[in-house]
Amino acid sequence: MHVQNTFLKYANRKRAANFNFIYKLLNGQIDSPHLLSLIPLNVPPRFTLQHTTFNLPISFTNYEPLCR
Secondary structure, rough: HHHHHHHHHHHHHHHHHHHHHHHHHHHOOOOOHHHHHHHOOOOOOOOOOOOOOEEOOOOOOOOOOOOO
């Protein structure tokens, strides 16, 4: 039980670190044009009512790799 709790705490810390990294990358606190280019951002050509921030590719089968 203690090992499982330790793993969950580690997983939560890792997830928080990942979110923090993405936040800093998107807000210009981390200067890495290459990493920023790997994030599929949706930039509409003009003002629209669509508020989608990211373009996520559509998977047509269960065999395609997960997008992370």
